[in-house]
Amino acid sequence: MPAQQPAVSVIMPVLNEERHLRDSVRHILGQEYSGEMEVVIALGPSTDRTDEIAAELVRETASGERARVVTVPNPSGRTPAALNAAIKASRHPIVVRVDGHGMLSPNYIATAVRLLEETGAQNVGGIMHAEGENAWEDAVAAAMTSRIGVGNAAFHTGGKAGPADTVYLGVFRREALDLAGGYNEEFIRAQDWELNFRIREAGGLIWFSPELKVQYRPRPSVRALAKQYKDYGRWRHVVARYHSGSINLRYLASPTALCxxxxxxxxxxxxxxxxxxxxxGYLAAITVGSIPAGKGLSLAARAQIPVAMATMHMSWGFGFLTSPRALAAKVIASRRPAVRRDLAGGV
Incomplete structure (x- = not known):
């Protein structure tokens, strides 16, 4: 491992994450990385023990020489506002985005820093590797990593390394974030896609690599999964109206199936x-499609995969079809023009 690795800031938007926050931070602090590290947690108005756990993490790392945890407030509870608050409070040249229910693989940061250097990219990201902790979550994880569940999205199903429109989470050069002006806070969802679009519009490179893997904990109930995917569909339609060239057949599959x-x-x-x-015919298709997706899982998990797939498809389609034009108009009005600058350079 190189003797001198650049210092990194890990930013975390957090709301009601008492179940996973401590484990997520443990995966960050346990990285195989010799550079200085700070973890900046942006705390939304949680109703569980998230704030208490975050305070414990701050105390436990206060005397750390290499890594420490700090917190900043995010009164709105909105993800893009949390990310901007954490970026503003952070100090280092590499910015790593992690969610409160994401678990980094041990060499994630070291690999990402290496890829930034090798590719000249402004943002690199990899696979959203869904893993459950019970039968239902195992079923959702299987649906989220199956092509019949999510189509051909590389960050769900894997693929070859190369340029991408967007990536899961992301590891950024700070100058790219500064040039872009951070996240657009009008994008309650799809803020990653919108930011990456502006980085690409300014001449920057977004790079996907299957070497990067983040364990993701799925939503714990049908209701929570349905809300998640309804919001995904709603905001994907906003993106389609915001940038007309971004739509493709994969995004139209769920609304077409619902209709x-x-x-x-x-x-x-x-x-x-x-x-x-x-x-x-649809029920038969997702039932047959769930068989290979459920390989190695318990009978209870395999039986719930079609439910998870149907929930994802129908909720996404409903959100897409009911997304109001007024929401897209508000977001489009907030669009920031691209500021072009030579973004090439080493880490």
Whole structure:
């Protein structure tokens, strides 16, 4: 390992993360990395023990010579505001984004710093490796890493290293964040895509590598998963209106399936039983698709994979179809023009 590695700031937007926060920070502090490190936790208005756990982490690392934890307030509870607050409070030239329920692999930061140097990228990221802690979460994790569940998104299913439109979380050069002006706080969701779009628009490179892996803890219930994917769909439509060239067939699959299923049910109930062929065909497809996805899981987990897939697809489609134009108009009005500058350079 190199004798001199650049200092890094790890930024964490946190809200109601008592279940995973301590473990997530443990994975950061345990990195195989010799450089100086700080962890800046932006605390939203949590209703659980998140703030108490964060305070414990601050006390436990206060005397650390190489790594320490600090906190900053995020009264709005919104992720992009938390990220900007943490960036402002951080000090180091490399900025690593981590969520409160994400677990970094042991060499994540060292690998990311190396990739920044090798590629000249302004942001590098890798695979969102979903892993559950019970049968339901195992089912969601299987759905999230299956092509029938999420399509061909490389940060879910893996792929070859190379330039990308966006990446999961990200490890940034600070100058790229400064040039972009941080995250656009109007993007309650999809803020990563929007920031990476502006970095690319300014001439920067976003790089995906399967070498980078972050364990992700799925939502713990059907209701929480449905809300998550409804929000994803809602904000993906905002992105499509914000940047017309960003839409592709993968993003239209869920809303198309939802419309087809709804039409099939109506036709089946009011006109002919043949209408039920469409929803029946969808159920058959996700049931068959869940078989390879559930390999190695418990029977309880395998049985719930079709439920997880249907929840993700239908919620995403509903969010996409009901996303209001007024929301997109507000976001578009907040757009910041690209500021071009030579972003090439070593770490």
């Amino acid at each position: 087809a299923i709804a039409a099939g049910v109506v036709v089946g109930a009011a006109v002919s039983p043949w209408g039920f062929v469409v929803p029946a």
